[in-house]
Amino acid sequence: MKEKPHMWVMEAVFAIGMLLLLKKWVFPFLIWQWFGSGDSASNMLIGTHIAVAVVTVMVYVGLGSVSNQVYGLSLASVLAMDTLLHAVFFVPLLPWTATIRESWTGLLGDGVHLFLPDIRLSSLATWMVCTGLMTIGRVLRVRETEEVEKHHKRFQIAIDSLPANEENRFWSKRM
Missing domain, CATH: 4.10.910 (30s ribosomal protein s13; domain 2)
Incomplete structure (x- = not known):
């Protein structure tokens, strides 16, 4: 099995990008259309934050599994590509990267904050948790x-x- 790091990076960008798109635009738009304003919309947004956090955990575990089982990548190459992929969130090259960083941190952080209100995950903590989930996923194999x-x-x-x-x-x- 040959290593295909570029394919894994494209898959990771697609999966994380779709989560961001769903959480920031699609779900709020649908909730606004279906529930209007009020308590029901607020409750739906809270449920959406929890669901997105759970799906984020599954996506990162899945990316770790795919990196090992499908693309045959070594742990060192996955960690290097993960760091480069998420470097966009930490290096303020463009003004819009701060907005993406806040949205990406919210993928996991908003769900955690609902259950543990005293904890607000920083970007670095979120990256460490996501990298840990990806490392855990490397030992999983779906048959x-x-x-x-x-x-x-x-x-x-x-x-x-x-x-x-x-x-x-x-x-x-x-x-």
């Missing part, structure tokens, strides 16, 4: 259902092909 079924069928065939002596009859009846 297709067909692959799992093949494994079970092979195991079942192996049990059925055992000779029918007294000790093996017990196992074949339980399966």
